[in-house]
Amino acid sequence: MSKKILSPITSPLKGRLTVPGDKSISHRAVIFGSLAKGTTTITHFLDGEDCFRTIDAFRAMGVPIQVEGDHVTIQGHGVEALQEPLQPLYLGNSGTTTRLLLGVLAGLPFHVTVHGDNSLTKRPMDRIVSPLRKMGARIDGREEGKYLPLSIRGGKLHPIHYQSPVKSAQVKSGILLAGLLTEGETSVTELASTRDHTELMLSAFNGFIQKDGLTARITGNQNLKGTHIDVPGDISSAAFFLAAGAIVKGSKLVLTDVGINPTRTGIIDVLQKMGASIQVVKQREVGGEPVGDITIEYSQLQGVELDGDIIPRIIDEIPIIALLASQANGKTVIRDAEELRYKETDRIEAVVKTLSALGASIEGTVDGMIITGEQTLKGATVDSFGDHRIGMMIAVASLLTNEPVTLKNSDCIAVSYPTFFDDLNLVLSK
Structure with a gap:
């Protein structure tokens, strides 16, 4: 100790x-850079343990990511180039990595197990698992998917219009990321406005999202392009x-x-x-x-x-x-x-x-x-x-x-x- x-x-x-x-922005820059086609460079990246869990997860899916101090370079080849991880993904203590990554994994044709440290294993995941299941995701875990470890058998999803019962940007972002991999329009309506880094960053990667008050709408199969993010x-x-x-x-x-x-x-x-x-x-x-x-x-x-x-x-x-x-x-x-x-x-x-x-x-x-x-x-x-x-x-x-x-x-x-x-x-x- x-x-x-x-x-x-x-x-x-x-x-x-x-x-x-910014930790939230650093996480999202890695996620979108890994889903996009082309080179993404990130400066002033937070080289903290949580953010490296996100990097490790996408490296395990075959994304070339180079880190030099607070400068990160991602060679993205699009969603279709992602590979099924050979080992369970260890996410440490990072709730952001977990909830956002679940949205991505739900829409990929992979079987993946995610787990974390003692603290993360006690944090509720049903708040994101439930809407992803409504989209057709197959997710299993302790107490019917409330806690890690979780097993995700991803695949084709269908869009939903979700009224979120919790004030959580992580839940909103996880659903929007799943919607990005889904044909049709997916929307999330919040109880109150939460941080909107996902929405802003999607635009930076040549994506499109529509905001209407507390509702965010996203269409799937967008062509994201690598870019530069100064955090x-x-x-x-x-x-x-x-x-x-x-x-x-x-x-x-x-x-x-x-x-x-x-x-x-x-x-x-x-x-x-x-x-x-x-x-x-x-x-x-x-x-x-x-x-x-x-x-x-x-x-x-x-x-x-x-x-x-x-x-x-x-x-x-x-x-x-x-x-x-x-x-x-x-x-x-x-x-x-x-x-x-x-x-x-x-x-x-x-x-x-x-x-x-x-x-x-x-x-x-x-x-x-x-x-x-x-x-x-x-x-x-x-x-x-x-x-x-x-x-x-x-x-x-x-x-x-x-x-x-x-x-x-x-x-x-x-x-x-x-x-x-x-x-x-x-x-x-x-």
Whole structure:
């Protein structure tokens, strides 16, 4: 078990950072590049463990993929050139790889088994298996396909018009990818708008998708063409430094080239609602994705109530928002976030347990949490539960304690931010 001792700091955070490439976009760039014909180049690719699971899966299907640092080159030969894997596909801890890949595998004439680590094996897959079965996919697994390992006997699918009962971009994307391999029109209607990286990237690869409010429609058998994708910085990774800059006295940070897709900028909206000193400048578009530089300075925050449509836009940031709330004036209430219970760990339980151990006043609810602000945090030994976002939240919390914090299972942070501690030391040394 990896363990890291985080010592108290004596200075504010200062400087400029470029956070790693967006995890969601990196996954999708590999998927579409592997399905397309022609060369695809990806720069600022996230070289984290999750994204390499996607690369490994398509390499196992015969796609030539070269990686040099954060630069990826894919020699795509189209869907028809994909080959049946010789071995079961190991997907590690990557829920994104699993749910999106299931959509692809369902439409291929292959028999494939997918499995993952202990955490991934506990995450529900019936939310994507069920609509794929409606399309004609043959998928078997534990508890009637609710959990990995799963066996997929892919083949010809038929289109569906699906009303998604969950607020999940992974489910939407998995169905759309299956629809891409299906004759006719497939549509997905969401309960609330979720991240739209799949839709934007399809256009970048010469594909077409129609959006009508909460409904996305795709026709099958499109001819995708290889392209160049420059991945923006991951706002979910930037969120930890935005939080640190907002709650460590005297801090001022500039995060450059961050993706500011409106479906992902809930963390900025929450910080503004809490009264943070935050600005987004140099806004521009890169490969169809909006990008900007974000400046954050320390300020006194106020408690807020968060529920409804904003929750899908902050679902990955709620752990760090809970930490922000512990330092804000007043009470913060988070509702409608039951989806957190089905992440890498039960994030509601994990956040409550870790922040309570660090001295915060926090109470878990069925679908969220209640946090009382202006809490003095203390040192303790706490566990990331193997969840990268819990691990980074603990690291940021340690900036506020007077005693060391011992973080168990710290290596999980490499899933999405391999250079996190290097970057943290960089802005602490200014």
